[in-house]
Amino acid sequence: MEVDNQIVGKTESFLFLAGDEGLSVRQLMALTEQSEEQMLAIIGQLKNSYEQRQDSGLTLKLFGGSYRLVTKAEYADDIKKLLENSSPKSITQASLEVLAIIAYQQPVTRVEIDDLRGVKSEGPIHTLISNGLIMEKGRLEGSGRAILYGTTDLFLDRFGLASLSDLPPLMHNDEEDVGDTDLFMTQFQEAFEVDNNGGGNHS
């Protein structure tokens, strides 16, 4: 598709100003008065420009439904060196488990999460809420009206996902898997390229 350079430049300037907020395709379409098809072509050209320009430090990524200008991964180490004395938020294994359950099962109640883990999850849920990764997504009908939890856009952003459909598929436990834990682990490792420092048996 033929793309107007002027509009690509305009798009880049919008994305630059939006910074970590990013802009959705829909917002970009409204701002530049382009069709969706045109917009996607423009985004494609921008991405291409960044990849082709050997001396470019930037690239374009889709996280949580919004396109964002970001620095290229190859400069991550240089940038991280600057951030030495301010470490990023770390998340505990427990919180991560709860987050995974919510991400795949949403909307889901605390009791369901507790059942799956065999342990109470109140603490991790509070932590995840205060980290802006999950939120209330309504209440269950009926007695108790239990809170239903779901993930936020910030979750998608922080975990580098374009949308929830971007989540890697959960492993199935259907008949073929039965009795073949080795295959299970191999598939898992292939899928996520675990580096093998004890990756298999996460003990």
Place this chain on the structure above:
Amino acid sequence: MEVDNQIVGKTESFLFLAGDEGLSVRQLMALTEQSEEQMLAIIGQLKNSYEQRQDSGLTLKLFGGSYRLVTKAEYADDIKKLLENSSPKSITQASLEVLAIIAYQQPVTRVEIDDLRGVKSEGPIHTLISNGLIMEKGRLEGSGRAILYGTTDLFLDRFGLASLSDLPPLMHNDEEDVGDTDLFMTQFQEAFEVDNNGGGNHS
């Protein structure tokens, strides 16, 4: 002068991250470990890249001793549209940040808010006042008699809160906190731990 593309990219990524603050030649030299002559050549090449790339919306400007990545002047009119139309999220975000600080820290002065955010918050504060979400809650004793801000009833109403104690706690103690926000978070926690259990119940 021969210029290493890798270092040009690195320079661009640093300038991008510095945003409106920009970076001086001296800072860039320290960051990339280049001589002044090399640095100026790198800056020259970056500028050149932006001019040559027909579809670029960005350029490099020197303001008050700092180089800044900025949008090209030709897009200024379009950017006004970003301000007026289609969800100027970036501004709402600033207001939300300020509102979050005021909600959890009230009563709080502008200087404290600025400190936490690392940027001036005068604009968002005015917006929030004119929207009726925050108000003056008295003055600090002592020199300056700085204004103390707090949230309004309209704030509670718009955010569906019965009272301030309905705000979800901001941090839970089983996580590692970010360095200097530590104390800040602990204070929140102490303040809101009390109604941890009833936290969500604003049905």
Place this chain on the structure above:
Amino acid sequence: MSYKVRLEVFEGPLDLLLHLINRLEIDIYDIPMAELTQQYIEHLHAMRVLRLDELSEYLVLAATLLEIKSKMLLPIHEGEAFDDEIEYEIEDDPRDELVARLIEYRKYKDAAISLQQSAEERSNHFTKEPGDLSVFGEVDVTDQADPLNVFDLIGAFQKMIERKRLKTPLTASIAKSEISVSERMDEIMSFLEKEGGRCSFYTLFERGDTASLVVTFLSLLELMKCNDITVEQNNNFADLTVMFRQEGV
């Protein structure tokens, strides 16, 4: 038999059980209950230091394990001849429910690992705060159409913390080692010029770490000494105003 006292943190009884299954290299679909139960209970002994409410969850599972173990000890097979009839075994194996729970739990435990990996990948890309749009014009926002909730507030707050983390080292800490008093003096003078010749004392100290604040302070003193600026206070406790020194004053 001896066991090592380990005080690893497990994310609950199922996690501990999975750990034991991995360590004992036993088949999750054909668990030797006697061995697993013994190991599990030994671990509980070692973990007694845990908080009581946590321990109770572990004890519930211990009871389940013992129940399964005892069921398996009972002679449920009437005729030895049907031993290898698979259907029969699958339907009645008392371990089935436990195995199903373990498998289900393991799915999410694995998913958590893959999530962590994507978060790590994501953390290699940095972005900037939104640009200051106020230079392009003045608009009053906060659209009423957009319903907000407390979770928006929390999200905003988290983003702010991340921005601050990114921003501080790039501007402030580099400035620390780089900026000199004479440079800061120039900066202050050009800032004053921009502000129409006067500004609040405090605005000069709005950002930077301790070292750069000290440099700013020294620069102000130096500028006063050179008679370039003067500092005024209208009355007790009022804000200090920094201004260009008027000619002939």
